[in-house]
Amino acid sequence: MDTMRDRFAPVVSALLDEDPRVAVVLAAIGVDGFVEAARRHPDRVIDVGIREQLLIGTGAGLALAGLRPVVHTFASFLVERPFEQVKLDFGHQGVGGVLVSAAGSFDWPSGGFTHMSPGDVALMDTLDGWTVHVPGHPDEAETLLRHAVAAGDDKVYVRLSVQSNAAAFPVDGRGFHLVREGGRGVVLAVGTMLDHVLAATEGLDVTVLYATTVRPFDARTLHRAALAATGGTGTPDVVVVEPYLAGTSTAAVAEALVEVPHRVLGLGVGRRELRRYGTIEEHVAAHGLDARSLRERISGFLGTGGSGEGSGGDSVRD
Numbered sequence: 001m002d003t004m005r006d007r008f009a010p011v012v013s014a015l016l017d018e019d020p021r022v023a024v025v026l027a028a029i030g031v032d033g034f035v036e037a038a039r040r041h042p043d044r045v046i047d048v049g050i051r052e053q054l055l056i057g058t059g060a061g062l063a064l065a066g067l068r069p070v071v072h073t074f075a076s077f078l079v080e081r082p083f084e085q086v087k088l089d090f091g092h093q094g095v096g097g098v099l100v101s102a103a104g105s106f107d108w109p110s111g112g113f114t115h116m117s118p119g120d121v122a123l124m125d126t127l128d129g130w131t132v133h134v135p136g137h138p139d140e141a142e143t144l145l146r147h148a149v150a151a152g153d154d155k156v157y158v159r160l161s162v163q164s165n166a167a168a169f170p171v172d173g174r175g176f177h178l179v180r181e182g183g184r185g186v187v188l189a190v191g192t193m194l195d196h197v198l199a200a201t202e203g204l205d206v207t208v209l210y211a212t213t214v215r216p217f218d219a220r221t222l223h224r225a226a227l228a229a230t231g232g233t234g235t236p237d238v239v240v241v242e243p244y245l246a247g248t249s250t251a252a253v254a255e256a257l258v259e260v261p262h263r264v265l266g267l268g269v270g271r272r273e274l275r276r277y278g279t280i281e282e283h284v285a286a287h288g289l290d291a292r293s294l295r296e297r298i299s300g301f302l303g304t305g306g307s308g309e310g311s312g313g314d315s316v317r318d
Contacts, residue, residue, distance in 0.1 A: 004141035004160040005102050009033025011145050012070050012100075016041050021068045022149060027055040029073045030102075056082040059097050060089035068097070068149060074108075075101035075117035075159065079124060091127055096153035100145070100160060105244050105269045107162045109277040118269035122248045124157050125215065131156045131173075132215035134191035134243070139168035140212055147173035161243065163192040163280065169210060175218040178225065182206040185237035185302045186225050190214060190249070193241045193289065200294035205231075206302065214242075214249060219256035226257060235261050239298050241289070242268040265301045267294065 009030065015022045016037050023044040024034060031047050038045035044067070048054045052073065059069035071078065078101045079086065090097060103111070105118040124130050131154060135141040141160055148156040151173075169177050176188070179198070182205040189197035190211045201208060207229045209221065226236035236257060240249050246268035253264045269287050277283075284290050288297060 001164065002138055003162045003164065004135060004138045005162065007138050007142045008072065008100060008102075008145065008160060009037075011142050012149075013037040015070075015146070015149050016044060019068070019149070021066070023062050023067045023069050025055055025059045025062070025069055025071045027052055027073045027077065029077070052077045053082045053085050056085035057089050059099075060085070060093060060095055063090070063095035063097050063153070064093065068153075070098045070100060070149060072100045072102070074103040074115055075120045076103065076115055079120040079157075080117055083123060086124075087127060090155055091129070096151075096155045098145075098148045098151075098156045098158065100148075100158045102160050102162075104159055104161050106274075106280060106283040109279060109283060112277060113273055113275075118245045120244060121157075121159065121214065121242075122245045125248065129155055130215060131213065133158045133173065133213050135160070135171070135212050136165040136191040136194050136210070137168035138164060140171045143171050144173055144212065159191070159244075161192050163243070165192060165195045169212070171212045173213055175213070176221045177210040178207070178221070179210050180206070180208040181229075182208075183229050184231040185239065186222070186229050187239045187241065187298060188222065188249075188253075190240070190242040192243050196284070196289060196291050196294055197241050199291035200298060204295075204299065204302075206298070214252075217249065217252040217256065219252070222253060222256045226262065227260070235263065237302050238262065238264045239301060240264065240266050240268075241294065242266070243289075245269055245271070246287075263301075265297075267297060 026047045028050050034045050059071040062069040106116050108115050133144040135144050148158050184205040186207045188209045194210050207225050238253050247266035250264050250266040
């Protein structure tokens with residue numbers, strides 16, 4: 001199966017043909033995928049070289065000129081390195097664009113920590129008005145890319161990954177999907193974490209929700225599912241499993257359930273740097289995101305009220 005990033009250049013190249021407002025801005029990474037598109041649209045396929053601050057500034061400048069920029073590189077170079085430009089050139093100037101990242105938390109382990117960005121969504125969450133899509137399958141990525149480009153002049157961040165769930169959901173760029181119903185808590189699986197969560201919760205009496213759009217946060221669906229799955233206690237338990245920094249969405253869960261006592265456990269990538277880079281699968285396991293580890297942590301939290309401590313756990317109690 002092809003990857004989300006394999007879909008990126010063909011989808012955006014087609015959008016360049018379809019919509020004269022669309023422009024692509026690259027910073028050396030991903031240029032090979034746009035060779036033919038650059039021949040057809042030399043004024044709307046721009047490579048700024050290894051200059052990430054200029055990458056963002058150019059995208060925002062195109063937006064000011066009335067175009068719909070699609071800006072792409074690795075997450076660490078798209079969000080972290082030029083964060084001031086994202087904040088000012090897009091946010092302060094009040095213009096929109098589509099930021100599309102690759103590599104994410106640890107998709108290229110041999111690239112080392114300079115090419116890892118587990119904190120990208122948490123960082124984007126400090127800014128106002130950004131939609132954040134985290135697809136879990138290449139088909140979902142294609143749909144969400146098209147949604148993002150077609151979203152008027154909105155600010156959108158699309159997080160692509162080489163990891164994937166086995167099957168795609170019919171995503172719409174808005175709410176969460178109800179995958180499984182249960183009566184003892186809710187597990188919210190984000191993006192590529194769904195298959196791990198489904199394996200981890202097999203046979204457990206829990207509701208599983210699936211999220212590919214995490215901002216805006218679908219508080220209504222989470223609220224309804226959490227109150228329906230209290231196990232008769234009246235106190236909802238929610239576990240959020242995210243493919244990036246643990247605890248990124250626990251505040252959003254707390255806000256969704258602000259009027260009722262509840263418990264929330266955030267599982268994801270830990271803060272500690274793993275210097276033995278290894279494979280993607282080894283990183284998943286090291287952060288406790290494999291099915292076996294998730295089952296232990298989810299069962300412990302829901303069954304005994306455990307703290308969720310570990311390499312990638314963040315527990316909040318209201």
